[in-house]
Structure formats: C-alpha cells, structure tokens
Amino acid sequence: MAVTKKFLKTKPEVQVTFEIKADATGDASRVYIVGEFAGWEPVELKKLKSGLFKTTINLPTNKQDSYQYCYRLVLPDGTEKFENETQADAYCSNPYGGENSVISVLP
Template sequence: MAVTKKFLKTKPEVQVTFEIQPDSTESASKVYVVGEFAGWEPVELKKLKSGLFKTTINLPTNQQDSYQYRYRFILPDGSEKFENDVQADGYCGNPYGGENSVVCVLPQ
C-alpha cells in the first residue's frame, strides 16, 4: 500500500494517489478506499494490467480544521475486510474499537 501526494500551486488542494500492490489484495478483483473525503462512501481503485490498484483524489487543504482526513481500504472477498494503510501519515481511533489511517494535507 502506498499514498503519494502532489500539492497544487494554483489551488488549495493536494492530489492524493492511493495504490495497493497485488500481493496485498488477497486476490481481490476490486478494491475500494473509504474516507471522510467521500462521506465514507466507497471509491473504487482502478486495477491496472500489472495487477496494481490505483486511484487519485483531489483533497482540499483548507476545509478540515485538523488538516487531515481519515480513511480505510475495503478488500471485498465475499465479506468486507477493512485494512489500514501501512504507509499512512498516522492513525487515529474510530468509534468501532479499531483505527483509521490518516492522510495529512499540509505540506511537510
């Protein structure tokens, strides 16, 4: 799993690319990311010929008080399996007793 960020100079946004390697997907045919940035609705990652799953989402840098967004991956394998990103900027607790991954939208 990987998250890369590209900060835009012309808008208060950052392009966040979420990637998952084929060996992390447990042979899933589809992978989704859910997060605050999409109202916790699933966003499907596109499966490339290499087997890599990837999507890019533009996130505003001026709309969150904490300048971070919580998210998780869903790997459907008959049941939904929530996974945290090992390369996230951080983690925070959720109301279900687990943790969510965090992506920070401030330049470092």
C-alpha cells in the same frame, strides 16, 4: 499500499494517489477506499493490467488539516477486509473499537 501526495500550486488541493500491489490483494476483483473525503462512501480503485489497483483523489487543503481514511478490500467471494495503512501520517480511534488511518493535507 503506497500513498503519494502532490500539492497543487494553482489550487488549494493535494492530489493523493492510493496504490495497492497485486500481491497484497490476493485474488480480489475489486478494491475500495472509504473515508471522510468521500462521506465514507466507497471509491473504487481501478485495476491496471499489471494487477495494481490505483486511484487519485483531490483533497482540499483549505477546509481542515487532516482527513481520516481506511480502505476496504473486497474479495471475490464478497467478503470484506479492512486494513490500516502502514504509510499513514497518523492513526485515530474509530467508534467501532479500531483505528482509522489519518492523512494530513498540510505541506
């Protein structure tokens, strides 16, 4: 998964783009990302013609210094798979015995 950040000059926000390549999703028909920034509700990534899944989320830079996130891969048979982001800024423990990825919104 690729994560890119674009800090906005006109607002206290950073545009974070999440992309997952087709070969990393297998035959998945849908991919979601969940995190604090969305109240842990799933946000669906749009599937492009190339098979790439992509979404951009604006995160405030003036509310807290980091946001945790992980993403959920939903397979065609309805099973779910959780993955940690290899490009995360850091990792932190979650209450389920695993780790969540952390993204920093500070430049």
